[in-house]
Amino acid sequence: MKQDSLAFSQTTRRTRKREFLDSMERVVPWADLVSLIEPYAPEAGRRGQQPFGVEVLLRIHFMQQWFNLSDPAMEEALHDVPVFRDFAGLSGWNEALPSDSSILRFRRLLERHKLAEQILVTVNDLLSRRGLLLKAGTVVDATLIAAPSSTKNKDGSRDPEMHQSKKGNQWHFGMKSHIGVCADSGLVHTVRGTAGNVNDVLQANSLLHGQEEVVFGDAGYQGADKRPDARPGVTWRVAMRPGLRRALDESNPIDVMVKKVEKLKASVRAKVEHPFRVIKRQFGHVKVRYRGLKKNTQQLHTLFALSNLWMVRKVLVNSKAQVRPKSALMA
Structure with a gap:
């Protein structure tokens, strides 16, 4: 052999x-x-x-x-x-x-x-010192993370902390990951985990870090600025409901301007899709790993901390290369 x-x-x-x-x-x-x-x-x-x-x-x-x-x-x-x-x-x-x-x-x-939450804080402190995580604006969004719907398991039941949610014409069973990201870089600063049937707007204001002046969200966040937990001094730029946007008259100059504004808001909101893509496609996290919201939410904190580093890895590597001492460069 x-x-x-x-x-x-x-x-x-x-x-x-x-x-x-x-x-x-x-x-x-x-x-x-x-x-x-x-x-x-x-x-x-x-x-x-x-x-x-x-x-x-x-x-x-x-x-x-x-x-x-x-x-x-x-x-x-x-x-x-x-x-x-x-x-x-x-x-x-x-x-x-x-x-x-x-x-x-x-x-x-x-x-x-609860060290996963502190891992995200530690990573974001590093990114803030490098000027990569800004505080002026936030984009909020949520995504569904599937959970096993079968009852063919040891307990003979579904996870009681997971729930069904309807998206479009399809029902999904699992949890929701709610995040707040930097409107400039798309880096995640806040993470919340809830059952799949929790309305997005209920978590909207808990996703803010407190220093932003403007917040962007899709149509699911209509009314976030009027909720009891709304923060004063924050301007919400929420998308128009799809039905109202489809009803805009392109021959009307005002409607044309409204459509352009909606397109600009959508281009900012697109930043929030990047970290979701990283954890689902790059890291393969499309299903919950554990039973219960607590463990899975802790994992989400770690995943988004790592996704932040992944998204800016080239910037971080290049910045480290630029500050190398001359002796190291001449070696």
Whole structure:
């Protein structure tokens, strides 16, 4: 039998996975995130705890989000995919690898202390310092995340915290992800998770960070500025209802102007679709992973933090390259 396993693990081919992980290696603020989590992590060497550092488990947790892997699937991937082990810092041939229970315990640690929300805050602080996350305007929107509708499971029932929602002529079962994004960059600053039947306008004002002057939303946010929780001094630019827009008369100059204004508002609102596309298409998050809103909302905070970094990765990499010291450039 050929002894080629070591040769395979040392391959230098630049696969898409390797390129992706290399780019994220350079833009994730690892030191800040490890400092955030370490105070809550079990002390090293405690009985019954795996001897894996916070950064190793955090890297594995992020790979789960990027490649849509369950805890058991992530454990198998660490055994099967050398580039995953390299990224986690477990490339030694004789090193122990975390089990799915170790991966699960780390996720529960993040959930218990609501650290996913702080991960989003930490990432956004970095982006704000780089001038990438502005405060003048916000775009709000929501998307449906499907949940299993079958009752053929251990409990014999659907998740009681998920509900049906009708979109167009089709019914969907699951939850809603509500987000507020920067109107300039499309980066997410606020995340809320609700059952699928919760009306978008009910969450509208909770998606604001408090410093914006103008907010954009689709027709589902009509009346947001008149709700009891509406914030003073904020101007809402909400889309006209589709039926009223179709009724505009193109031969009427005023209606033509109204149509142009609606088109401009739509071009701003389009920014909110970018992070949804990243988590659904790039990261493959089209179905909820867990039962209950709390766990799935915590995951959404992590996913949108990572989507923010993904969307501006080239800017962050280029800015780091520009501030390298001359000694590094001459090496």
